[in-house]
Amino acid sequence: MQELRQEEKAKLDRYLIDFDTDNLPCEFYDVVIIGSGIAGVYTALSTPRNAKVLIITKESIEINNSVLAQGGIAVSLDQNDSPSLHFKDTLYAGAGLCDETAVNALVTEAADNIATLCLYGVNFDRDDDKRLSLTREGAHSMNRIIHTGDATGKEVCDTLVSAVSGLDNVTIREQTFAIDILTEDGECKGVLTSNEDGTKLKAYFAPVVVCASGGYGRLYSKTTNPEVANGDGAAIAYRAGAELMDLEFVQFHPTVLFHPDNQNFLISEAVRGEGALLRNNKGELFMEQYHPMKELAPRDVVSRAIFQEMQKTGSNHVFLDITHKDKQYLEHRFPMIYKTCLSYGFDMSKDFIPVAPCQHYSMGGIKTDEWGRTTVRGFYAVGEAACNGIHGANRLASNSLLEGLVFGRRIGLQVKENLNQIKMREGFKPKISYKKQWKDTDIDVLSMISKLQSIMNLNVGIIRSKESLCTAMEAIDKMKNDVDGVKVVHTQFMELKNMLTLSSMVVKAGLLREESRGAHFRSDFPASDDKNWLKNIVFQGGFQNA
Numbered sequence: 056m057q058e059l060r061q062e063e064k065a066k067l068d069r070y071l072i073d074f075d076t077d078n079l080p081c082e083f084y085d086v087v088i089i090g091s092g093i094a095g096v097y098t099a100l101s102t103p104r105n106a107k108v109l110i111i112t113k114e115s116i117e118i119n120n121s122v123l124a125q126g127g128i129a130v131s132l133d134q135n136d137s138p139s140l141h142f143k144d145t146l147y148a149g150a151g152l153c154d155e156t157a158v159n160a161l162v163t164e165a166a167d168n169i170a171t172l173c174l175y176g177v178n179f180d181r182d183d184d185k186r187l188s189l190t191r192e193g194a195h196s197m198n199r200i201i202h203t204g205d206a207t208g209k210e211v212c213d214t215l216v217s218a219v220s221g222l223d224n225v226t227i228r229e230q231t232f233a234i235d236i237l238t239e240d241g242e243c244k245g246v247l248t249s250n251e252d253g254t255k256l257k258a259y260f261a262p263v264v265v266c267a268s269g270g271y272g273r274l275y276s277k278t279t280n281p282e283v284a285n286g287d288g289a290a291i292a293y294r295a296g297a298e299l300m301d302l303e304f305v306q307f308h309p310t311v312l313f314h315p316d317n318q319n320f321l322i323s324e325a326v327r328g329e330g331a332l333l334r335n336n337k338g339e340l341f342m343e344q345y346h347p348m349k350e351l352a353p354r355d356v357v358s359r360a361i362f363q364e365m366q367k368t369g370s371n372h373v374f375l376d377i378t379h380k381d382k383q384y385l386e387h388r389f390p391m392i393y394k395t396c397l398s399y400g401f402d403m404s405k406d407f408i409p410v411a412p413c414q415h416y417s418m419g420g421i422k423t424d425e426w427g428r429t430t431v432r433g434f435y436a437v438g439e440a441a442c443n444g445i446h447g448a449n450r451l452a453s454n455s456l457l458e459g460l461v462f463g464r465r466i467g468l469q470v471k472e473n474l475n476q477i478k479m480r481e482g483f484k485p486k487i488s489y490k491k492q493w494k495d496t497d498i499d500v501l502s503m504i505s506k507l508q509s510i511m512n513l514n515v516g517i518i519r520s521k522e523s524l525c526t527a528m529e530a531i532d533k534m535k536n537d538v539d540g541v542k543v544v545h546t547q548f549m550e551l552k553n554m555l556t557l558s559s560m561v562v563k564a565g566l567l568r569e570e571s572r573g574a575h576f577r578s579d580f581p582a583s584d585d586k587n588w589l590k591n592i593v594f595q596g597g598f599q600n601a
């Protein structure tokens with residue numbers, strides 16, 4: 056793997072806040088998991104019942120990105136399908152950048168993990184013969200998406216949270232903000248946390264810490280992600296010296312409702328899987344001009360096609376047309392989407408739905424191997440927070456919940472294998488402290504966050520260029536200077552610092568990748584550079600200005 060490491064050697068602040076573990080309240084666990092989406096909760100369920108596990112989440116347990124997943128989970132169950140076809144489709148969508156070992160694990164372990172979900176009681180839709188119903192999404196060559204109506208993520212998360220809540224070995228702490236992981240001699244020893252307003256610090260010590268805190272969609276104001284998804288996990292990992300990879304690959308979902316009062320509501324790709332067509336503002340079909348798979352082309356292709364069509368016709372949206380299906384069918388197959396569209400005045404059985412692309416998923420994140428191990432000993436990452444290479448430059452639809460399951464279980468298996476060694480460290484309290492001379496400056500955190508999000512929307516979107524990326528970099532650098540060395544007084548300020556750390560690396564990676572590949576499209580380098588290309592752009596943690 057060709058990797059690029061930054062030359063800048065100025066050290067980043069190791070921690071966001073002063074502390075001394077000698078003076079902090081603390082608790083001891085075998086495993087601490089940061090995040091309560093499918094990846095975090097399934098990892099907890101996959102650890103042995105004699106491991107003492109803690110899940111921390113900065114909001115309440117049901118606030119996460121997995122809950123919002125509509126479409127479903129990809130798994131090759133059809134008699135004409137196979138893990139090798141799923142593998143091939145994943146690699147095709149990933150535009151040459153997937154890690155084949157990790158993808159192989161994903162597709163071959165999919166069915167087993169889905170069987171486990173069924174045992175937990177997840178109520179997937181079934182056909183008349185009681186077999187799991189399979190639908191299609193973009194870039195899949197077969198029908199292989201299992202689903203629960205259009206609220207698959209909620210059904211899976213509700214079931215798993217109820218299972219984990221019944222376990223004696225798992226503790227859940229909500230409204231608990233992970234400030235930083237605690238490290239000693241380059242090894243992870245636990246997590247430093249605070250309560251909601253940042254006033255009460257606490258240390259949770261554990262030899263295994265798993266980051267499942269989600270992606271960095273909230274670097275953009277136009278996103279389908281919930282407010283919690285601002286890339287805290289990647290920033291925490293980076294300060295602790297872990298590597299981050301593929302940050303330039305940000306996925307824009309093609310079809311998000313476009314309405315003056317709502318531009319964040321996803322209209323699942325499964326709607327196109329069930330036959331919906333895309334029309335420009337003149338009512339014309341256009342996808343045939345862009346890709347032979349038309350509406351079901353890879354997601355990056357469809358988003359770019361819509362973007363170009365909007366530019367050509369001078370419109371801020373296109374239309375999704377599923378009027379050939381009747382009301383009864385739509386109300387049953389897509390109950391939430393049907394109801395939500397209706398509440399904005401669109402009856403899907405009669406009206407075209409205005410849609411536009413919007414940020415949806417982060418392919419990049421904390422670099423891991425195919426067992427979820429980061430480059431910091433004892434520290435793991437899973438789900439959208441991680442980057443193990445399965446998505447490459449563009450994630451195949453409905454591979455993300457599956458990723459949380461497959462790699463969550465793999466982390467659980469490792470905890471099982473190493474439990475004796477883990478247990479030997481029970482109650483071990485490292486002495487870690489940090490103190491720095493901070494400035495007391497007033498910062499308008501909320502206005503800085505919204506300024507950053509607009510900069511990212513405008514300059515680091517579906518189509519970028521050196522000029523737009525440099526504009527973003529200049530503005531972000533200025534904001535970083537404004538907050539550098541300023542004492543954090545509440546968690547929102549910590550989030551802002553995390554967002555600035557991460558956005559500057561997203562932009563830097565975008566500048567370094569002088570080609571177009573998958574979700575990263577440079578108008579000044581419109582082709583893939585298969586000769587000189589940088590396979591993965593990796594940032595070594597711990598330094599300023601990556």
Ligand code: SIN
Binds near residue numbers: 324416452455
């Ligand atoms: C969707 O339902 O379109 C989203 C599914 C995904 O992000 O994989």
